[in-house]
Amino acid sequence: MGAGHAHRLYRHGHSPVHILPPHTKLAAAFAFVVVVVSTPREAMWAFALYAGLLGLVAYAARVPAAFLLRRLLIEIPFVAFAVLMPFVAEGERVDVLGVSLSVSGLWGAWNVLAKGTLGVAASVLLAATTELRELLLGLQRLRLPPLLVQIASFMIRYGDVITDEMRRMRIARESRGFQARGVRHWGVLAKSAGALFIRSYERGERVHLAMVSRGYAGSLPVIDQVTASRAQWSCALALPFAALVVCLLGWTL
Amino acid sequence: MDPVTPSLEVARLAFAYPDGHQALYGVDFSIARGERVALLGPNGAGKTTLVLHLNGILTGGTGTVTVAGLPVGKRHMAEIRRKVGIVFQDPDDQLFMPTVREDVAFGPATAGLKGAELEARVDRALEQVGMADFKDRPPHHLSFGQRRRVAVATVLAMEPEILVLDEPSSNLDPASRRELADILRSLDVTVLMVTHDLPYALELCPRSLILSEGVIAADGTTAELLADDALMRAHRLELPFGFDPRSVPTGAGRP
Numbered sequence: 001m002g003a004g005h006a007h008r009l010y011r012h013g014h015s016p017v018h019i020l021p022p023h024t025k026l027a028a029a030f031a032f033v034v035v036v037v038s039t040p041r042e043a044m045w046a047f048a049l050y051a052g053l054l055g056l057v058a059y060a061a062r063v064p065a066a067f068l069l070r071r072l073l074i075e076i077p078f079v080a081f082a083v084l085m086p087f088v089a090e091g092e093r094v095d096v097l098g099v100s101l102s103v104s105g106l107w108g109a110w111n112v113l114a115k116g117t118l119g120v121a122a123s124v125l126l127a128a129t130t131e132l133r134e135l136l137l138g139l140q141r142l143r144l145p146p147l148l149v150q151i152a153s154f155m156i157r158y159g160d161v162i163t164d165e166m167r168r169m170r171i172a173r174e175s176r177g178f179q180a181r182g183v184r185h186w187g188v189l190a191k192s193a194g195a196l197f198i199r200s201y202e203r204g205e206r207v208h209l210a211m212v213s214r215g216y217a218g219s220l221p222v223i224d225q226v227t228a229s230r231a232q233w234s235c236a237l238a239l240p241f242a243a244l245v246v247c248l249l250g251w252t253l
Numbered sequence: 254m255d256p257v258t259p260s261l262e263v264a265r266l267a268f269a270y271p272d273g274h275q276a277l278y279g280v281d282f283s284i285a286r287g288e289r290v291a292l293l294g295p296n297g298a299g300k301t302t303l304v305l306h307l308n309g310i311l312t313g314g315t316g317t318v319t320v321a322g323l324p325v326g327k328r329h330m331a332e333i334r335r336k337v338g339i340v341f342q343d344p345d346d347q348l349f350m351p352t353v354r355e356d357v358a359f360g361p362a363t364a365g366l367k368g369a370e371l372e373a374r375v376d377r378a379l380e381q382v383g384m385a386d387f388k389d390r391p392p393h394h395l396s397f398g399q400r401r402r403v404a405v406a407t408v409l410a411m412e413p414e415i416l417v418l419d420e421p422s423s424n425l426d427p428a429s430r431r432e433l434a435d436i437l438r439s440l441d442v443t444v445l446m447v448t449h450d451l452p453y454a455l456e457l458c459p460r461s462l463i464l465s466e467g468v469i470a471a472d473g474t475t476a477e478l479l480a481d482d483a484l485m486r487a488h489r490l491e492l493p494f495g496f497d498p499r500s501v502p503t504g505a506g507r508p
Contacts, residue, residue, distance in 0.1 A: 133351045133391075153351055160393045161345050206346040213308055213341075214360040214411065215334045221362035223355050223371070 017061035022138030024236035031240035043250035268314030278467035291454035294464035295489035338408030344400035348392035378410035398429025
């Protein structure tokens with residue numbers, strides 16, 4: 001951890017998508033997801049069109065398909081239960097390859113899978129084209145409560161520091177011959193976690209002290225104000241608007 | 254500002270922690286403008302407690318602290334925090350913003366500076382510590398010595414009256430140590446350096462104070478204090494093996 005100069009999710013580039021101001025991208029991704037979720041699940045072609053739209057964005061952002069697909073794997077644990085739905089749901093049943101499946105369960109599974117995948121793909125694209133730092137600025141610009149932005153910002157800043165501390169504690173444990181094997185050693189691990197918590201808590205106090213010493217009185221000053229032109233907004237919002245058209249067609253057709 | 258007003262004046266400062274542990278028993282000293290002074294003392298002598306009084310983080314004891322003629326107290330707290338720049342021992346505590354630039358800008362921005370003026374302040378502070386090229390880096394990607402220098406810049410950006418450094422040489426390799434010394438020497442600011450690195454104190458500070466058991470036990474030129482074996486031993490201050498303060502050229506420690 002901490003060796004690279006950017007977060008692993010980020011893919012450095014200078015594409016038209018990369019240079020859009022972060023808050024426009026955040027708003028666009030959020031609106032896109034809302035539109036996708038409100039599409040009727042029976043309009044299967046609409047989801048194909050959505051995927052096509054994301055494909056266009058990925059192409060414009062020069063994010064290779066392989067990169068995108070690999071990142072999509074994160075979704076698996078979340079959609080695992082969707083796979084179960086056709087087996088356990090009630091109602092009318094059909095036989096597929098000799099297995100009896102529930103029709104409503106199949107639709108439910110499709111619904112979760114399609115909408116989930118599109119949502120994750122949109123987030124992966126957002127993360128791949130926007131640095132964490134910028135995302136925070138964007139959230140700040142979108143008037144997320146400052147306390148939440150501060151918490152997120154400290155998480156980014158101290159994530160590596162705490163991981164490093166954890167690593168040092170592990171090395172210290174192992175240097176004294178400890179190896180976690182089985183339940184009997186969980187006590188030691190739990191104590192390490194406790195120690196790590198206390199250390200982090202104390203660091204929090206020291207950081208607060210340093211902040212107060214530099215005049216902190218409850219709110220972080222806004223140092224970088226991000227702004228977006230009308231053209232940038234329309235460029236970013238082209239995605240959710242195109243999706244909205246598809247969605248409306250899905251409802252009417 | 255009137256040049257005869259001392260940068261820092263501490264008078265009869267005493268303090269006990271809420272748990273009853275008395276850390277300071279009446280501390281008196283004064284530091285003139287532009288002086289570089291070392292505050293020496295063994296572990297547990299009350300050095301950190303004293304430092305936290307200088308910008309009003311700890312209050313509630315007796316005695317007074319005056320910074321450039323301004324009493325430390327609730328009334329002038331914002332002003333005091335701007336005038337007293339404390340560089341803490343662990344730069345990871347001091348650098349809490351996502352990039353170096355934002356961190357250095359934090360102090361002045363909190364004080365209300367904006368735009369080009371703020372940017373100029375940041376550039377100048379980073380220039381002073383030779384870290385201008387690292388402006389957009391996240392602090393955790395810098396070496397320890399670089400982080401310490403940025404920590405100094407975060408405080409310099411506030412244009413303080415007095416720079417207070419808590420163990421500035423700790424964990425630095427010899428090259429980083431010398432670089433930091435060069436930087437500190439080049440600054441035109443009053444410095445109070447809290448340390449038990451005695452050669453470093455001798456190198457940088459013409460004058461030293463010894464804080465021991467909550468009182469100022471000695472106040473004099475660094476070279477004389479370090480050469481006084483009995484005094485040093487009485488306060489658990491030991492010179493590194495083979496280091497003889499008398500053998501160091503007399504030019505050392507002069508600004």
